Amino acid sequence: MTIKTNTTILTTLLASIALAQESPTPTPSAIIEGSPVSSISPTESVTPQPSPEQTPSASPARNVRISFVPPPLEGRISLGIYDTQGKLVRVLHHEADLREFTIGADALVTQWDGKNDNGEDLPAGKYYARGYLVGPVKVEDVSQAATAPPENNSNASVKVKLMPNPLANDTRALVGLTAGFDNNGSYLKTNDGLPLFTISKSANSSRVSIAKKGDKSVEICQTDAAGFHQFRISNVDQMMAFDCGEFELK
Template sequence: MTKKVLPLTIGLLAISFLRAQEISPSPSASATPARAVRISFVPPPLEGKVSLGVYNEWGQLVRVLHQEAEFDEFTIGADALSTKWDGKDDYDYDLPAGKYSARGFLVAPMKIEQISQTDEAVFIDPAPPVRIKLVANPLENNERPTIDLVAGYDDDSTYIQTLDGLPLVTVSKLDKSSEVAVVLDLERDKSLNMLVRTAVTREFRITGITKMMAFDCGQFELK
């Protein structure tokens, strides 16, 4: 009796093992290792907030890394501030390996005031970029740089941004209107005027916009 039971038991175990292999899912491929690039810079000698972008080798903005950030949002080293970039764009997609660069602006506090509001429908014409000459950054030994600014907005707010899309200064909060239009103009006294049209049309005056310093973090390799 024992001799008959033993082969039968071994056979059943073998069948169970083969079935388990068929049912068990194969191991999944290991996840792609996280890519992290350390970006550091010496902040310009100016009180304010930092907006920092990552650019591809063609000079296109691919990631807004920091928008109006305080210094304590960075890692503070002995002689520089640093941050990390995960190699993704603004839509959370991995970017291809290659050469990238980072640069940004330190923006001093400025005065933003609403000067009018109307319930009447106001047609807003597209306007050319506003060209502004900034304060020179003494750490980079360059002349006063010139940048082009335009109005921008997202789901939550309107802001002044560079022509390539880096937000610099929040101007107003937005309601949940389905239609938004914004435009930026330069006044004779060097202040900026922004019209924001949602359910109502509001007008804002921004003064002190030239109190910004540009800085460059240099080029780096994404692997």
């Protein structure tokens, strides 16, 4: 009985020693709450933030001030811009009344925005402005007297002697004239393309031609949707040329 009791006590004591020698289980540390920290793996790429689109700024104003003294003649003004090669690059005014210009102290004033007839910016450089004042030109429809349409000669031109401009020493005593047309009708123009005055407002023209009839008259033959027309233009010499000089486009 004594041996059995001692064995039980020894077994209990050894078990207690074994438990004391074992490593204690670590107590989990408290989790401190705070802002979560995001991590990016090396294989992940950061998507760049798109930069705001740059709105192109408007091109600076390139207005050129043009002034001139009008010839002493009642009528309407056609004014063109030319490059250094003499090419017409812009029809600035066509059959304009004097009231369409700004009246300066001693001249009429207008503005050019540096663009051509298509609204495109022209390169910087030297340009010239010149035009014509067209007086009391008379247009008559003489289609009933015409026998038949003439041969197609739309490239023809005639020479007309201008009235001298007493305010300028203009060497253009003669001007080459031809006929043209667009969706708005037909018109008389210079050989370099400056429209001078309207002949007819008939739309859908297919061809026009010009022929000289004396020193002061020309005849225009026109074919359009309504048929064949012939116009006589009298007093075509009642025109004066003027020059606005040279200027620099920046």
